[in-house]
Amino acid sequence: MTLTQKLLPLAISVLLSAAPLMAADAPVAKEAIAAALISKVNSAVDADTARLTHIFKDLHQHPELAFTETRTAGIVSKELKALGFSVTEGIGKTGVVGVLKNGEGPTVWFRADMDSNAVRETTGLPYAAKAKQKQADGSEIDVMHACGHDAHVTWMLGLAKTMAALKSDWSGTLVVYAQPAEEVGLGAQAMVDDKLWERGFPKPDFAFGTHTAPGPVGVISSSPGVRMAGVDQLDITFNGLGGHGSTPQMTIDPVVMASQAVLAYQTIVSRNLDPQAAAVLSVGSIVTGRDNNVIPETSVLKLNLRWFTPEVRTQMLKRIDEINKGVAIAAGVSAEKMPTRVMKGNSGPLINDKLLVSRINPSLEALMGKGKVIDHFPAVMGSEDFQEAFKPLNTPYVFMLVGVAPPALFQEAQLMGRPFPYSNHNPDFFVDLAAIPIGAKVNSVAVLSIMAKQNTSKNTVN
Structure with missing residues (x-):
């Protein structure tokens, strides 16, 4: 053989x-x-x-x-x-x-x-x-x-x-x-x-x-x-209020908001979608801040979605928006500074x-x-x-x-x-x-x- x-x-x-x-x-x-x-x-x-x-x-x-x-x-x-x-x-x-x-x-x-x-x-x-x-x-x-x-x-x-x-x-x-x-x-x-x-x-x-x-x-x-799933590339920006790391009470921390969102996103596939509906949501990058003792103004999450039906895609995007808004409201973000979503590459x-x-x-x-x-x-x-x-x-x-x-x-x-x-x-x-x-x-x-x-x-x- x-x-x-x-x-x-x-x-x-x-x-x-x-x-x-x-x-x-x-x-x-x-x-x-x-x-x-x-x-x-x-x-x-x-x-x-x-x-x-x-x-x-x-x-x-x-x-x-x-x-x-x-x-x-x-x-x-x-x-x-x-x-x-x-x-x-x-x-x-x-x-x-x-x-x-x-x-x-x-x-x-x-x-x-x-x-x-x-x-x-x-x-x-x-x-x-x-x-x-x-x-x-x-x-x-x-x-x-x-x-x-x-x-x-x-x-x-x-x-x-x-x-x-x-x-x-x-x-x-x-x-x-x-x-x-x-x-x-x-x-x-x-x-x-x-x-x-x-x-x-x-x-x-x-x-x-x-x-x-x-x-x-x-x-x-x-x-x-x-043969292959549909895909979306999207960026989420959390807008906070920057300040000194020693006085967090004077800030609205976008790093914390971004972290909460990353964890909450994981419930979309596990708790919001039909268990038999295949989908993937990955956060490939968190871009925020620079210095150890500075709370930054913004945090950007770079997301990647995979799906097989437009219904699943729509539901994922809807829940992402809801989670973003909920996290921001809970952090005390004003209405005019709510998180933004920018859609980039997309294929069916x-x-x-x-x-x-x-x-x-x-x-x-x-x-x-x-x-x-x-x-x-x-x-x-x-x-x-x-x-x-x-x-x-x-x-x-x-x-x-x-x-x-x-x-x-x-x-x-x-x-x-x-x-x-x-x-x-x-x-x-x-x-x-x-x-x-x-x-x-x-x-x-x-x-x-x-x-x-x-x-x-x-x-x-x-």
């Missing part, structure tokens, strides 16, 4: 629910694209792997935070232009869109996000990110690709080159685009607000995206239905199109091997803004997950009772280099499942 065969049951036990691989109400699967075409994809990507690995390492060493991805965008633009794509830059500040027209047929859009995280890397990789990024206020912070967006960009560029090389095998229009600011949930909407759909680009019939997952290399997920749940999943999965399984494509994966509380770009057009889409952890590390974690060897957004997150060609192949085969000449007469999924 191979290592992969030993690991697969472990992977499935973690990555899957106990339900059958294909839900009872799922559509009948389509046929896979020709084996000869899959062989061409394998050959094209294998020949390109050295270039892709070089690009990936370079991107990993030079992470850029939301809306500052100018270097990354420049690389994407240069590579796409060299492949014959018509390229438009600067959409939503740093977004890049490349269009490759190849006759009649469906139009497919494929997205990669570019931004990194404010995390100090501890992987010890020879190509680890080490430089700090300077902020607008002059401060410097650590940055790293702790969520795999460097791989996403690399995989997209691999797709672009493969499709350019195989133009005789497909027909239609391929649009690949690099999106800024996914981590703050603002990038997709920024591109839409910057007239993405009013610039004359071909409108999508279908859309795809891929994301790294700390499952074992060689296993992917392409699953129908709800990500919901993969069932029919489109059934269309591409046979080809993905032909590529990866039987049992390596997980098509019944439980929804997670992680979130995305990929889908927000396509809401105005009601475009059917599929968002896939690609395993990037070394199988041996995954097995070791399983034996220790841990679901994964590491997780996204952690300083030890990394993408095994063996996953670089795999992601490019997955992207290419998913797109060819729609655009291969044997399939281009099917402009709708049926």
Whole structure:
């Protein structure tokens, strides 16, 4: 028994629910694209792997935070232009869109996000990110690709080159685009607000995206239905009355109010929501004060909400407002200085199109091997803004997950009772280099499942 065969049951036990691989109400699967075409994809990507690995390492060493991805965008633009794509830059500040027209047929859009995280890397990789990024206020912070967006960009560029090389095998229009600011949930909407759909680009019939997952290399997920939760980023400001730490009776302490609110927020999920309604409320940051002996004027709480239904989202926001007001009133805050709420990034749940999943999965399984494509994966509380770009057009889409952890590390974690060897957004997150060609192949085969000449007469999924 191979290592992969030993690991697969472990992977499935973690990555899957106990339900059958294909839900009872799922559509009948389509046929896979020709084996000869899959062989061409394998050959094209294998020949390109050295270039892709070089690009990936370079991107990993030079992470850029939301809306500052100018270097990354420049690389994407240069590579796409060299492949014959018509390229438009600067959409939503740093977004890049490349269009490759190849006759009649469906139009497919494929997205990669570019931004990194404010995390100090501890992987010890020879190509680890080490430089700090300077902020607008002059401060410097650590940055790293702790969520795999460097791989996403690399995989997209691999797709672009493969499709350019195989133009005789497909027909239609391929649009690949690099999106800024996914981590703050603002990038997709920024591109839409910057007239993405009013610039004359071909409108999508279908859309795809891929994301790294700390499952074992060689296993992917392409699953129908709800995949990820909706998300809100919001800031709450408590306004107090500052003063000397030795005379608290002369102040209204915003630090105390913020602390009371943080604890009270925990009752929203545990006591206000239906116990069967999944939701998460996290306070990621408290920004207040500076000196030990000074009670500050304000305290800011940075909240993150996760939810699957708009009803739950509405109830959470309502209770947050009620708790804030109650805490402030109890502290003696005047009506004109009540707490304020500022909504920042927002995305709805990500919901993969069932029919489109059934269309591409046979080809993905032909590529990866039987049992390596997980098509019944439980929804997670992680979130995305990929889908927000396509809401105005009601475009059917599929968002896939690609395993990037070394199988041996995954097995070791399983034996220790841990679901994964590491997780996204952690300083030890990394993408095994063996996953670089795999992601490019997955992207290419998913797109060819729609655009291969044997399939281009099917402009709708049926």
